[in-house]
């Protein structure tokens with residue numbers, strides 16, 4: 001039996017739509033073993049699909065088929081700490097668990113880079129799936145077949161404070177509100193900031209982050225789907241965050257704060273009820289530079 005640990009991921013980081021993402025220290029755990037049939041158990045009682053539509057199962061089965069290895073079936077156990085459909089890469093975590101786990105069960109016939117290509121093909125974009133496997137800060141291009149990427153380990157002097165609404169927002173719905181074309185000035189606005197975000201996080205030039213996190217490609221269109229999101233962003237800046245942005249497709253708001261700002265998470269959690277946002281959760285997370293780990297064989 002295998003046990004995998006897969007990190008949550010935060011994609012886009014403001015302007016890097018479909019191209020920049022990072023992994024954080026919030027983990028799903030998945031056990032996998034070959035089995036005659038299908039048995040999927042949610043070990044923490046969270047509601048997940050336990051039939052043949054389960055994403056860990058479908059991706060694992062797909063890799064067996066791609067490799068031409070007879071597929072008997074799988075027994076899967078899941079601990080699901082990454083909240084579903086909240087912009088923290090829950091689907092990528094399943095895809096990576098299925099691919100990495102199946103590959104190991106078959107004796108590792110496929111390279112990690114090829115697993116990343118397959119994962120991006122399944123997800124449609126590489127900004128969650130790549131850091132979910134590699135960890136760290138990832139800047140990536142998916143050309144439809146291959147992911148061209150750089151992983152950079154970033155220092156542990158930042159905290160990523162995930163402010164998670166009590167409602168879901170599927171990636172499909174959040175992509176559905178985006179326009180097909182954007183003005184050239186918005187393209188220039190974003191590409192300059194995406195480059196600045198990537199290099200500023202890596203180099204520790206955190207004073208750039210507030211400007212670098214601004215975006216005109218997706219956040220202005222999606223914020224209408226996140227009731228209270230604008231107020232939460234304002235509160236993050238009042239409390240001293242370097243930056244705040246819509247994590248992935250939302251609805252989670254992610255604040256980037258200095259690690260020395262130890263009470264930021266408590267302060268924002270106290271502010272939420274004042275904004276009428278009961279039921280939201282706050283997790284203060286560190287960068288995960290390790291990526292997916294096979295903890296036990």
Ligand SMILES: Nc1ncnc2c1ncn2[C@@H]1O[C@H](COP(=O)(O)OP(=O)(O)OP(=O)(O)O)[C@@H](O)[C@H]1O
Nearest residue numbers: 048080084085086087088089090091170171248249
């Ligand atoms: N632990 C899990 N077990 C099984 N299926 C899951 C699990 N987590 C997510 N999924 C599947 O992935 C879907 C959510 O994917 P979606 O892309 O909408 O959100 P997300 O990955 O959390 O957000 P984002 O891509 O913006 O970070 C769920 O509806 C479910 O089908």
Ligand SMILES: N[C@@H](CCO)C(=O)O
Nearest residue numbers: 011017018171248249
């Ligand atoms: N880049 C993706 C991340 C969500 O999977 C989006 O914003 O739609």
